[in-house]
Amino acid sequence: MSKTLRYGILGCGMMGKEHIRNIALIDGASVTAVADPDGAMQTENQAMLPEARFCHDLDELLSVDDFDALLIASPNYQHAEQLLTVFERTQLPILVEKPICTTIEDVARVREAAAAHPAPIWVAMEYRYMPAITQFVKQVRDGDIGPLQMATICEHRFPFLEKVGDWNRFNRNSGGTLVEKCCHFFDLMRLLTQDEAVRVMASGAADHNHQDETYEGETPDIIDNAFVIVDFASGKRAMLELNMFAEGSRFQERITAIGPKAKLECLLPGPGRFWPEETLGPAPVSQVIVSPREPKGPIESEIPVDPTILEAGDHNGSTYYQHVGFYKAVTEGAEVEVTVEDGLKAVVIGMAAQESIRSGRAVEIVDGGFGFNAV
Known part of the structure; x- marks a missing residue:
């Protein structure tokens, strides 16, 4: 894989860390910006990503153009509103953790807004x-x-x-x-x-x-x-x-x-x-x-x-293979599979x-x- 893909990550808790470890295994992929309001989470992740920009929320994350795709790994109840904000303000490719929303009222809102988004949107079904x-x-x-x-x-x-x-x-x-x-x-x-x-x-x-x-x-x-x-x-x-x-x-x-x-x-x-x-x-x-x-x-x-892939997360290697698919969707125009x-x-x-x-x-x-x- 010769093309590059820079990730911004929203949410760097347990699942965010798993994504970071797996992105590191993909040649050409890197994490350049991370947003999380919890200071302890930021400190833990800075050891993994010493060169990345760390900030506190989505507004601050989007204030600088230093990543090519956004990964949303925040708490479930935040996903829908964060997605709607990203749809409104950017044309970024998005990988969003499941569940994509948590209320039936948000289903129609997310579906309608996503249909108008020009970049790939991939739902993380590991x-x-x-x-x-x-x-x-x-x-x-x-x-x-x-x-x-x-x-x-x-x-x-x-x-x-x-x-x-x-x-x-x-x-x-x-x-x-x-x-x-x-x-x-x-x-x-x-x-x-x-x-x-x-x-x-x-x-x-x-x-x-x-x-x-x-x-x-x-x-x-x-x-x-x-x-x-x-x-x-x-x-x-x-x-x-x-x-x-x-x-x-x-x-x-x-x-x-x-x-x-x-x-x-x-x-x-x-x-x-x-x-x-x-x-x-x-x-x-x-x-x-x-x-x-x-x-x-x-x-x-x-x-x-593969032991290296297995050790990068709790999902039997799936997070890595999912990221390979997302990487290809963004950099090569491959099909969004989820x-x-x-x-x-x-x-x-x-x-x-x-x-x-x-x-x-x-x-x-x-x-x-x-x-x-x-x-």
């Missing part, structure tokens, strides 16, 4: 770019299972980590657990089915995590476990099983796709830094397993990740799931995937 998931999706597309009929995503993981200001402890800031993190999975469902959701049914609760915490007298209201069933227009179905107090297993996620010819599974370990290597040995490696109906018997394949439409529709499914839990009813997806019928 799970698409985990090498094992890339292989898994390829085998579904290649017809290894026949026509896909059912998909299941099971995530058994650790509780939400601490974030600056503890913003992720409340639905009003994060959009709710099924928006904040699970929009990744609803995006995968759309990618696998190549279809649009029409109905969402969910059951979930806050049963164990964060119940002994208080913030200015408030107890966190984010759920820590759920089942979500998504019906698609063609009759295909997908289900999410989420548990955030089950981090003791060998694999964090199991994704299954089933058709009339076979079952296909993808097994993904959690972040390597949490794996107790001193007692359990080396961290597990991702696997893709195909189990044909005839002849019966699973065929297992390990999908390793569009604003993709980001918004995944968020709407998550919002509908949160509403289904609240109301105890199935929720219809309307407006071509950009809305739902709240009860």
Whole structure:
């Protein structure tokens, strides 16, 4: 890669740091400006980026023309307003972390403004770019299972980590657990089915995590476990099983796709830094397993990740591969693979799931995937 791409980053917390480490692995890419209001975060990141300009907010970041593309990695509830400001004031290419917004009211505003923006806008759905998931999706597309009929995503993981200001402890800031993190999975469902959701049914609760915490007298209201069933227009179905107090297993996620010819599974370990290597040995490696109906018997394949890329973040190497795609979209005119439409529709499914839990009813997806019928 010979062309150069200078990044400005808005938000340099946990995910911002992961982006910085991965950008550093791409020849021709660099971070030249960073904005974050938290002094401690600025200090930590200055050690990683001694040559970069550090500032406090978006206005200050945009006041100097010293970067070519903007990465938004701020708290969820800030994304929509920040995007609208950037659309209004710049023509910059944008990579925005998921969720692209956290309220149904912002869906139409962001969609309309994004349609008029002249540069690439890429929504950061890291799970698409985990090498094992890339292989898994390829085998579904290649017809290894026949026509896909059912998909299941099971995530058994650790509780939400601490974030600056503890913003992720409340639905009003994060959009709710099924928006904040699970929009990744609803995006995968759309990618696998190549279809649009029409109905969402969910059951979930806050049963164990964060119940002994208080913030200015408030107890966190984010759920820590759920089942979500998504019906698609063609009759295909997908289900999410989420548990955030089950981090003791060998694999964090199991994704299954089933058709009339076979079952296909993808097994993904959690972040390597949490794996107790001193007692359990080396961290597990991702696997893709195909189990044909005839002849019966699973065929297992390990999908390793380059150690340097693996160590640059918590997402099984995906952040690096995502940045390679964004780099090519900006510098070579390659296709944007995760569009604003993709980001918004995944968020709407998550919002509908949160509403289904609240109301105890199935929720219809309307407006071509950009809305739902709240009860």
